[in-house]
Amino acid sequence: xxxxxxxxxxxxxxxxxxxxxxxxxxxxxxxxxxxxxxxxxxxxxxxxxxxxxxxxxxxxxxxxxxxxxxxxxxxxxxxxxxxxxxxxxxxxxxxxxxxxxxxxxxxxxxxxxxxxxxxxxxxxxxxxxxxxxxxxxxxxxxxxxxxxxxxxxxxxxxxxxxxxxxxxxxxxxxxxxxxxxxxxxxxxxxxxxxxxxxxxxxxxxxxxxxxxxxxxxxxxxxxxxxxxxxxxxxxxxxxxxxxxxxxxxxxxxxxxxxxxxxxxxxxxxxxxxxxxxxxxxxxxxxxxxxxxxxxxxxxxxxxxxxxxxxxxxxxxxxxxxxxxxxxxxxxxxxxxxxxxxxxxxxxxxxxxxxxxxxxxxxxxxxxxxxxxxxxxxxxxxxxxxxxxxxxxxxxxx
Amino acid sequence: xxxxxxxxxxxxxxxxxxxxxxxxxxxxxxxxxxxxxxxxxxxxxxxxxxxxxxxxxxxxxxxxxxxxxxxxxxxxxxxxxxxxxxxxxxxxxxxxxxxxxxxxxxxxxxxxxxxxxxxxxxxxxxxxxxxxxxxxxxxxxxxxxx
Numbered sequence: 001x002x003x004x005x006x007x008x009x010x011x012x013x014x015x016x017x018x019x020x021x022x023x024x025x026x027x028x029x030x031x032x033x034x035x036x037x038x039x040x041x042x043x044x045x046x047x048x049x050x051x052x053x054x055x056x057x058x059x060x061x062x063x064x065x066x067x068x069x070x071x072x073x074x075x076x077x078x079x080x081x082x083x084x085x086x087x088x089x090x091x092x093x094x095x096x097x098x099x100x101x102x103x104x105x106x107x108x109x110x111x112x113x114x115x116x117x118x119x120x121x122x123x124x125x126x127x128x129x130x131x132x133x134x135x136x137x138x139x140x141x142x143x144x145x146x147x148x149x150x151x152x153x154x155x156x157x158x159x160x161x162x163x164x165x166x167x168x169x170x171x172x173x174x175x176x177x178x179x180x181x182x183x184x185x186x187x188x189x190x191x192x193x194x195x196x197x198x199x200x201x202x203x204x205x206x207x208x209x210x211x212x213x214x215x216x217x218x219x220x221x222x223x224x225x226x227x228x229x230x231x232x233x234x235x236x237x238x239x240x241x242x243x244x245x246x247x248x249x250x251x252x253x254x255x256x257x258x259x260x261x262x263x264x265x266x267x268x269x270x271x272x273x274x275x276x277x278x279x280x281x282x283x284x285x286x287x288x289x290x291x292x293x294x295x296x297x298x299x300x301x302x303x304x305x306x307x308x309x310x311x312x313x314x315x316x317x318x319x320x321x322x323x324x325x326x327x328x329x330x331x332x333x334x335x336x337x338x339x340x341x342x343x344x345x346x347x348x349x350x351x352x353x354x355x356x357x358x359x360x361x362x363x364x365x366x367x368x369x370x371x372x373x374x375x376x377x378x379x380x381x382x383x384x385x386x387x388x389x390x391x392x393x394x395x396x397x
Numbered sequence: 398x399x400x401x402x403x404x405x406x407x408x409x410x411x412x413x414x415x416x417x418x419x420x421x422x423x424x425x426x427x428x429x430x431x432x433x434x435x436x437x438x439x440x441x442x443x444x445x446x447x448x449x450x451x452x453x454x455x456x457x458x459x460x461x462x463x464x465x466x467x468x469x470x471x472x473x474x475x476x477x478x479x480x481x482x483x484x485x486x487x488x489x490x491x492x493x494x495x496x497x498x499x500x501x502x503x504x505x506x507x508x509x510x511x512x513x514x515x516x517x518x519x520x521x522x523x524x525x526x527x528x529x530x531x532x533x534x535x536x537x538x539x540x541x542x543x
Contacts, residue, residue, distance in 0.1 A: 122480035130410045131420075132443055134481050135534045136507050138473045138492050145471035146494060153518035208492075209472040209513070254449060257442070257494050257503035261469045 002100030004395050006234035006241030007356035009039025009227035015180040015341035015350075018116035019221040024058065025070035027223045028112050031346075032072055035108070035225035039237050043072035046227070047104040050079050050095045052087040052111050053345030056126065057118035071110055084127065085293065085381025086249070087111055088224065088348030092389055093247050095228045100244075105230045106237075111349035112223035120219055120344075127382070133256055138208065140295065141216060143256070143383070145208035148298040150261040152210060155313040157301055159210060163195045164319045165300030166214045166339060172326060173336025175366040180220045180341040191325075215297040222343030224350045231395065242356035242391040245374065246277035249387040259384050264299075267378065267386035268306040274388045275308070278374075278396070284309045284323075288372040289358045290332045291351040293380040294339060300324075300332070307376075327369060334358065334366040348379030348387065355391045406481075415444035418458055424532040429524065431500050433457040442500040462498035463524040467542075469494045469503075470518065472511045491516055495540055507539040515542045 011034025013019070019027060028051075036042060051071055055063050064073065064080035071078070083090040088111035095109035121139030128137050137143065151157055170186055171194075173179035186194055198204055204212045227237075234241040250266040250273075253259050271283075280286050292307075294300045301315035309330065310318050318324055324332040335354040338347050355375035357363040372393065379387035412420065415432050419442075422428045432444030436451040440459055448455055470493035479486045491508030493516075509525065510516055522540040530536035 119478070119480070121477040126480050130408070131412055131416070132534060133505055136492060136505055138471070138486070139477060141475060142471050142473050142492050145473075146469035146492070149471060149518060150469040205474070207473075207475045209474070211471075254445060255443065255502070255505075257505045258449075259494075261494065 003102050004231035004243060005096050005099040005228050006231070006238065006243045007226055007352065007391060008229045008234050008238040008241050009035045009041065010225070010353035010356055011035030011038050012178055012224040012346070012350060012353060013222050014178050015220045015222035015343055017180060017218065017220065019114065020116070024112065024114050025067050027114060027221065028067050028110060029070035031112065031223035031225040032070070032108065032110060035227055039227045041106070041227065041237065045106055046072060046076065046108045047106050048077040048098055049073045049108045049110065050081055050091050050098065052081040052091040053113050054082060054084065054087060054123065057120060057123040057344065058114055059118070072108065083381055085295065085344060086348055086379035086385060086387045087345045087381065088350065089293070089352060089377070089379030089387035089389060090249070090348070092226060092349055092352045093249065093387060095226070096244050096247060096389070099228045099230050105233050107228050109226045109228065109349060110223065111346040113343040113345040114221045115219035115343060116221050129255060137256065141208045141211060144296045144299070145211045147261050147302070148210050148296070151298050151302045154262065157298065157316055159199050160195050161301055161316040161319065162210070162215055162297035163198045164191065164316070165294070165297040166198065167191045167194045168300070168319065168325055169294070169333055169337045169339040172334050172366065173340035176335050176340070178341070179336040180218050180222070181336070211296060217295045217338045217342035220341050220343040222341060222346050224346040224353055226349055226353045226356065238360065240360045240393065242359035242375070243393070243395050245390040245392045245396045246274040247387070247389045248273035248277070249385070251385040253383065256383055264303050264306040264384060264386070266384055267303050267380070268308070270386045270388045271307040274390050278390055283307065284330055287330060287374045287376045288370060289334065289355070289368050290330065290376045291335060291355045292332055292337065292378045293348050293351055294333065294337055295342065295380060297339065299380070304332070331368045334363060334368055348381070351377040351379065352389050352391070355389070359391050359393055413446050415446060415458065419443045420532040423536050424530040427463070427526045429461050429463050429497060430458050431461045433459050439501045440499060441502050442497060442504055459499065461500045465495050465497035465500070465522060467493045467516070467518055467520045467522060468496045470508065470516055472513070472516065493522070493540065495522055506534070506537060508542055509539045510542040
């Protein structure tokens with residue numbers, strides 16, 4: 001059993017479509033400075049750094065090397081972790097392992113991306129097998145649209161059900177000054193009317209059937225940094241540390257066509273592993289808030305079923321009943337989620353940072369209206385693989 | 398050697414023995430093959446040397462049909478530059494995971510149709526082979542929706 005570890009500081013840049021005013025190193029530095037200030041630490045207090053992005057997106061390599069002045073890694077142990085969409089949670093898990101091992105007291109986790117400097121679709125295609133998959137893969141949009149086609153076929157979910165997820169994410173984003181998409185026009189309009197407006201809009205163009213513009217995440221420039229500290233130090237740094245209760249990840253297939261699109265088995269198994277470790281029997285009742293990596297709308301229906309918040313096919317009901325809204329039984333993505341900001345290498349780390357803010361009670365206008373004892377954070381990536389990190393107010397057993 | 402349309406890439410990728418068998422059978426005989434796990438019986442397409450679930454070696458090449466059904470699909474409407482060729486992919490185009498008869502995993506490929514009435518989960522499809530084949534996945538031009 002490792003040491004107990006908590007999140008004690010969090011910083012992020014404003015997530016924007018294009019940050020031409022800074023380069024990648026400066027972007028990283030912005031987030032690191034905010035995180036250090038948040039924890040009232042200096043870079044001298046940091047024992048090691050874990051950093052990640054999808055470096056081939058920007059056509060660069062060795063980000064651990066060339067970002068050292070921005071990340072603060074000069075003459076420190078530094079490690080790069082790159083696992084696709086899950087990069088941010090993998091960075092968080094790696095930083096957590098560093099501290100839990102007892103070898104480092106305070107570790108800085110950094111995730112970032114400048115999508116404005118990348119060809120995201122082209123880069124995603126080249127992440128796949130050059131012989132079997134690259135010739136016909138259609139990037140993330142097509143790769144997610146196919147899953148939606150299966151869920152709609154199997155469970156009769158409709159375009160309106162998908163739009164209900166999008167509406168939740170974009171309404172929540174209005175409370176988050178850091179979010180990329182701020183759809184001010186949505187303010188004050190009830191969710192069901194917003195769904196009708198979105199589904200009926202001719203401007204809402206089809207990207208890849210059944211996904212329209214409103215169903216997808218944006219491409220974002222942004223960075224995030226999270227500081228993990230060991231028991232004994234964590235309590236001195238943060239008034240309410242967000243303790244890591246459990247973490248797990250699952251990978252699955254070799255080639256894309258191996259994925260059984262019927263269910264998201266990796267998020268299901270990783271969630272079950274975390275629930276077992278943390279002694280959670282009734283996830284919907286016991287978890288207070290979620291920050292889930294939902295890159296497109298229908299994931300917000302299907303994957304919450306796979307996590308175990310409801311039965312198969314019941315996701316839409318949870319959405320329409322408002323269970324996952326800010327004032328619902330279990331709010332999902334008070335930050336506005338991935339569908340409101342997606343700086344890919346930062347995205348999953350933002351889930352961890354936002355979950356920690358909720359536990360700490362420091363999320364400002366996006367703070368949920370209750371004491372958060374448990375925040376469930378997820379990462380999704382590469383190809384239907386999953387990372388989970390459960391944060392909480394109490395030290396884990 | 399993998400080529401990319403009219404352009405070429407300074408890479409050569411090795412496929413394993415069974416992958417080579419797949420490409421050769423497709424190129425020379427317009428036949429598709431999979432590989433069967435001796436433990437769980439699952440038939441993988443394209444064939445590869447190890448069943449990841451059972452973590453055992455596989456060596457039994459089995460024929461699979463050039464017909465099957467659409468397991469999942471999309472009709473891509475957004476235009477993007479294909480990084481393999483540097484040329485924009487045609488829009489709209491159909492893309493699907495195809496479960497060939499006799500296989501347990503799917504082959505990913507293009508569809509010949511973008512007709513929302515015909516292109517559905519469960520629709521029957523058949524491989525259309527290129528007349529000149531080079532030993533690449535694009536020896537299948539697309540799958541025809543029947």
